[in-house]
Amino acid sequence: MGSQSIPAKSLKLGVLDMVPLLPGNRPEQAVQWAGELARRAEAWGYTRYWTSEHHDIEGMASSSPEVLLAHIGAVTRKIKLGAGAILLPHYSPVKVVEWFHLLAALYPGRVELGLGRAPGGGPHASMALSGNFLQHVAELPQTTEALLALLEGTYEYEQVPVFARPMPEQPPALWMLGTNRKSAEYAARYSTGYVFGQFMSEQDTREMLSIYRSAFQPSKRMDKPRTMVAVGAICALTDEQAQQWAAQVTMSDPAIRANWLVGTPSDVAERLRSLQVEYDNDEFLLVTPIPDYEQRLQSYRLIAEAVNSSCDSK
DSSP: OOGGGGGOOEEEEEEEEBBOOOOOOOOEEEEHHHHHHHHHHHHHHHOOOEEEOBOTTTBOOOOOOOHHHHHHHHHHHSEEEEEEEEEEGGOOHHHHHHHHHHHHSSTOOOEEEEEEEEEOBEEEEEEEHHHHHHHHHHHHHHHHHHHHHHHTTTOEEEEEOOOOSSOOOOOOOEEEESSSSHHHHHHHHHEEEEEEGGGGSSSSHHHHHHHHHHHOOOSSSSSSEEEHHHHEEOOOOOHHHHHHHHHTTTTHHHHHTTTTTEOHHHHHHHHHHHHHHHHHEEEEEOOOOOOOOHHHHHHHHHHHHHHHHHHHOO
């Protein structure tokens, strides 16, 4: 699809940061780079900074999004702060909402709570963290309903009201993340926003978004469906350089990486505009796992500049 056929609609870009711990670096350096990425992303016009949750995975320093986001909020001014995602089967919904109510009190109007169903690590790490993970997944409908009630201030335990204090004036925005049909159905059922992880899924993006939108149940929490798509994106000044950077990324399934956006700034920006139309989706989270901190920053900068330039020219 040529760029001239793509309408000049608003396109919101966000960062999804796995907080990589690259070879030769210490965790202290990894989290400092996370803060630097968030500051730069805000200056470049990104609307949100989200960070993931992983446990006992070598090369990732993102085990506690709620802790890192407190720091990110302190070193930025306006960019939205999100978890991508809090892995709900591991936790008490009371504690999750306490974390994010406190963040929302610290940074009013900026906090987003993304929920996920994955273990976020190997089986032994999952069992060490929360015991029987599969049982917790089976209980997820009840856990989710409890979390929603806590966000709305209507939760009761043994018929006694319990509140996840502090109670901020602007509660966190709620999203459900996933890579398959089940997550889309959950997001629709509980009237949350839906983030599809295209960068790590073999499922058809249009189909997953369609499942969510067609099954969406409006509520006071959200009256109409809202979507984001998380895409892999690697950008450099030349296509050759972008391909070289992409070749450094280790993927268990090369077929998934075939859907990533790899190329020059104009190529990646045009592809994002095409996906915007194809998916009827105006918000994207960009995942850029280049194993070099400076090159990651350059990729995010080039994409933002190209997208902003295409907006200004239309």
